[in-house]
Amino acid sequence: QTDGGRLDVVIQPEPPGLMLGLVQNGPTQMVAGQLYEGLLRYNSDLEPQPSLAKSWEIAEDGMTYTFHLNEGVTWHDGEPFTSADVLFTTEFLKDSHARFRASFSHVESIETPDDLTVVIHMKEPYGPFINAFETGSMPIVPKHIYEGTDYATNPMNATPIGTGPFKFKEWVKGSYIHLVKNDDYYLDGLPHLDEVYYRVVPDAAARAVAFETGEVDVLPGGAVENWDVKRLTEMEDVCSTSAGWEFFAPHAWMWLNNREGPTADKRFRQAVMFGLDREFVKDVVWNGFGTVPTGPVSTKTNFYSDDVPMYPHDPEKAKALLADMGYDGTPVRLLPLPYGETWQRWAEAVKQNLGEVGIVVEIESADVAGWNEKTANWDYDMAFTYLYQYGDPALGVSRNYTMSQIKKGSPWNNVEGYENPELDKKWDAAAVEPDLAKRAALYNEIQKEIVEDVPVAWLLEIEFPTIYRCNVKNLITTGVGLNNGLRDAWIEE
């Protein structure tokens, strides 16, 4: 192992801010994950690992979680890190972090018996709770900086202070973000790298060029279009891996509007599933990366089951279903995800596929804001999306299918308007079931039933290969990959 060196990583799009407690979008997590830390990390099997907490205990009944914090941890400005910061964080995040708010709604109270201990008392046992302490889910923020201020406009947001292995140095907007090694990091010998540059390159083709010309060393997943991946990985001394996305397990599907139009008919939705040539898309549009899903739960997520009805590419069946329902050729609108060429091609492929079974598709066009607006307000027939699963169906899956999650105005819930009260009960029961085997059985039932209903058209378990130079070692060590991977990374001489 060698210490020192500089790593250039592409970041796209440019993050809106780096204060992870306030902003949690993808690029922010990727950069700020080096600055802030959570209580825990998760390996690629999604098992908890120590981070700010060096150890933890869960009571038998699942009602109490006790965390023991590392000693000698300081914030980047030299202030000591204590359990008070953790307590403060739970206050802080309530206002700005929806996912945190959701998981902590099961919490009764929090205690800090001493500077290095945090005890959380639950209202009820909540299975996935131990999965909610990673940096992005619960970044610990400094109390001494934020207490008593307006968090959103605190000037320190521009120069974030965390406990992480790297410190914020400089951000030249539109160009790069510069992080440097935290010399006072509490784990001896870490980090290895001296500095990290996150480079903003807005054009996908230019990002590929940047990697080719040696300007950058790491292309995070999704940074280049899939067609370039093959070419780049064939270069000398270039490695790639699909690891590092296990925690997120991005799952792509098409929302089918269950409320109105042809898509309100189950037979139509099933016809869509049969009409789609998902293997073709995986092979051609995604260059072979990813897995065709069988249902709402990703193969990477806990409680995945393949005991469900299958939807192979079968145009004849699709046509039969359409004939059965008496589909009259009413055009359906398709709203693609405005995330680049890959997604655009995907929409075109879907349009072609469905066109072949007789479904008239009109692609609509919108940028991110327009997409948000339309999906959040249910103004669509079919709309692409992909969401993270966070390791557990209760965290990342159920939110898309339960009636309590039908809320206009947000695009991250049951947007399709799927209503199945029977299933809702099972989802709720599974979330708080302390017995693992029972939980699994519940989720099996759920998956079987819901796949029959096709509330949405599941398209692909996306894989985002990370491309990097082979002399960069230990780049991805956790289930969230690059988001907190640089702690252990080093460059071989």
Place this chain on the structure above:
Amino acid sequence: MTIVGPVLGRLFKAVLTLLAIAILNFFLIHAAPGDPAAVLAGEAGAADEQMIADLRAQFGLDQPFYIQLGTYVGNVLTLDLGYSFRQGAPVLDLILDRLPATLILTLTAFGISLTLGIMLGVAASARVGKPADSLLTGFALIFYATPLYWAALMAVLVFSVQLGWLPGFGYETVGADYTGLQRVGDILSHLVLPALTLGLFFMAVYMRMTRASMLEVAQQDFVKTARAKGLSPSVIRRRHILRNALLPVVTLAGLQAGQLIGGAVLTETVFAWPGIGRLMFESLAARDYNTILGVFLVSAAMVILFNIVTDIVYGLIDPRIRHTA
């Protein structure tokens, strides 16, 4: 003395125009679907209504529209472009950060296109009807017809990737910490490709204009007078024809200098140039209202500034405007 009054009047008009632009843009941009809160929340990958509502309140989007407009206009009048909640910084700072890059890019492109365009235009007009003229005008036409972004892609491919002569993107070598001349050289090497691709189109425009204008002026009576004096053709071309031929070119250039900023959106995107064109485009996608409005206002101000500069240059060339008895 006579100059102060009109300049003040002009500035006053400019301020009114800018204000009108601010208001129109305000309407335009708020007419777009979606809002910054939704985008920001959306990007987080998991958000709920409460979060979006909180963000809206924080951004002031829960206020009635007319109050938002009033606040904005009030701010603009006090030269305050507002705060970008998305980026967490005052808009003016964001823009000032990016403006130098855009200015360097557009002014260089403008300089290149104008000088080269005029030189080639003069050269072509001196050889009118000959093969050299056809060749030059032919090239100009092709540059004119080539989509900017396409040229940019090709340029990166050839000069940066294949030949490795020039950096293909960015503004300077990141982290090299050059200072002084070294830094200037570094920026210059990064500048070459974007400035050339942005400049080529406009060069073609100026070249054709110069050529046509030179030929037109060459028909005028005073050129015959100059020939009757026994002046050599090159002196006539330089001293008599060119100066008169420049007048329409200057007018056109003044009008287009502002448009360069628009064209810079594409160049800045392809070359990852950290300028305000890209800032505008990205802010638009994020519905970062204050930032888009700010960029629009600043670029409109630059257009107006260019127009004033054009008038001054025009006055320098044309005594009829400068001296008025």
Place this chain on the structure above:
Amino acid sequence: MTNPVLSIEHLSIKLPDGADRQFAVDDCSYTLDKGEILCVVGESGSGKSMTANALMGLLPEGVSVGAGRAVFEGKNILRQTEAESQDLRGAKIAMIFQEPMTALNPLMRIGDQISEVFEAHKRHTPSERRKRALDLVREVDLPDPEKIIRAYPFQLSGGQRQRAMIAMALALEPQILIADEPTTALDVTTQAQILKLILDLRKKRDMAVIFITHDFGVVAEIADKVLVMRYGKIVERGTTDAVLKTPQHDYTKHLLAAIPSGLVPQNAEVQNSPALEIKALNKVFRTGGGFMKPHREVRAIDNISLSIAKGEVLGLVGESGSGKSTLGRAVVRLVTPDSGQILVGGSDMAALSETELRRARYKVQMVFQDPYASLNPRHKILRALTDGPIAKAVPKEQARARAHELMEIVGLGADAVDRFPHEFSGGQRQRIGIARALAMDPDLIIADEAVSALDVSIQAQVLDLLRDLRSKLNLSILFITHDLRVAAQLCDRIAVMQKGKLVEIGPVSDVFLNPQDDYTKRLLAAVPGGGWGLAEAALT
């Protein structure tokens, strides 16, 4: 003749294919002596300018010397290299042009344009050039020389610019000065000054002058020898006296006959009631304003009152810019006056509403100065002649018939209505303009410089036509011109304007033979071709 400075032998100048004829100049020979002024006259297009251009080596593209020689200092200057021509131009042979407004570089100071001549021929040091330029400016009598050499062309009047041109031409003391219609664009008083200047300089420097003109008045004033050209050929040559008094060739006779004579008709008493009455009319133009431009005020009509009787022709004369056109246009309200009254048939043109005006204008029509600009190039003549009557609610058929009739009256033939304006010559167009005015059956016609742009022979035809019409139709005419000879021929009374003011008005013979106002006297004296002596002969 002894030892000519220049002798031209069998010169032919070829025009490009498709031109109106093969040779612009066809087998011409003549000589020019030292200190002599040779006038070249002839109608437009006769090849006058081409000869001069050939001598300078400045033939336009496509036009080339076909045959012949021009011997100057023992060399044929028609067959020289471009470099040799450059050495000659400006140094040995200099030239001045017709249009002083456009012949100077608008962006360069006068002084620089003059010293440039020295520079072109590598004479003197820069500071000396400057000094000499100043001397030259003095020599051509430009006011305030120090200031003038620092001035730009737009700051000078037409006459001053022409002087500057002459200064340039004289810079290197050339042996030959070619002047291509140098006074055509100037008004009479200025013209007289320039002619005098050329005569003076000729005497002082003993240079030879080729003076191109189509004005026989000018010829009479300055020429030693005359050359008459037609269709590129020399049809007559001789001393001034010989050619003017005893012309041999028919064409020369024809040209001379067409010249408006200085003869002034006897007073014809007009007692009819007025067709037009102008009372205390005023018009001030305010221009400018805007970025870097100050305001400017011009009093174009300054408290003018006059009247025109039915069937009367009133001549309105005065030099350029005196306000003649403005007055004419005010009558038909193409210009809205600031104050005063314009009574046409009792109604006040100055106070009518838009629709009333349209009606009132039927009675007053205008014939415009520029025969090229006054007809819409995209409309056939028929439309030009019928648009008005149809708007006036004359039935279409009737309007058409009238148009045919009018074309006969103005001597173009009824068939001509189906042609486009560009298919007519200038004189023909001018007649169409008259026909158009007549189509409206007006009581009063304003003719603004209606014959100024025409060649003398055509001018005579149009004047005849007007006279004829007046007597046939009992028309009143306000005849605006700057050519006093033309005015004398046609008008009953004359009004003289200066700087917006009416300085004199009266019967033709009174004004011409017994002018009261100083300005009128100056104006009359400036007319080239030797005064109004002829008029006295007519009185006896």
Place this chain on the structure above:
Amino acid sequence: MSFWKRFARNRGAVFGLVLLLAVIIIALIAPMIYPRGPWPMVQRPFLAPYAVDGLPLGTDTLGRNVAAGLVYGAQVSLLVGLISTVMALLIGVPLGAVAGFYGGWLDEGAMRFTEFFQTIPNFALAIVLVAILEPSLTSITLSIAIVSWPPVARLVRAEVMSVSKREYVDAARLAGLSNLRILVGQVLPNTVSPIIVMASLMVATAILLESSLSFLGLGDPNIMSWGYQIGAARTVIRSAWWLSFFPGLAIVLTVLALNLIGEGLNDALNPHLSRKGRT
């Protein structure tokens, strides 16, 4: 008569006309050559030109026929170019004509309005407009028209002002014609030549603008256009150059053709009328 002769004398213009006619014909017969349209995936993706019979320009990232895309793209480019130009003329000509003809506060107002639009950089405004209206063929065409009319208004105003000073306009006034009739019947017809020349160049610019918008992802996703093809292919420009090369070439040639025609028209329509016949 002489118009065609003058136009035909300019060899470039004739070449441009032939080129443009070719593009128009191709656009018109597109449905006959490729009746299934440009979208079906006909073969393996990334086939090089002529790698397989019947695919002279190869296939794209989804295995669609590039040649078919090109042919249908011609329809879009021409349509957007023509319609947006016509719309820009419909805004610019009346505005400029009224401003130039009536003068006074009408002129002042119209010119302020025009200036206002010219103060916002063109392309930036087009981007914002398309984003607001959401990309579709209509919104793109409309946006292009909105950003391209100001120069038309200015040109028409200048021309109308100059033509209005001609004496034949005065003559028409004296003939008692109404202002509107004078403007429409006498003045405007004499301003058409420069407008036609400008329009031919505007079509070219509009085609470029559409392709630029498409490149930025602001194209109509249901429509195959050249800009779309280049934008879609830019990420694979290294491995499949033909995907962006041919549409790029198509744009260059079409724009070139329009420019050449514009120049030819300029020569043929404005043979220095003022000089003719006076010498």
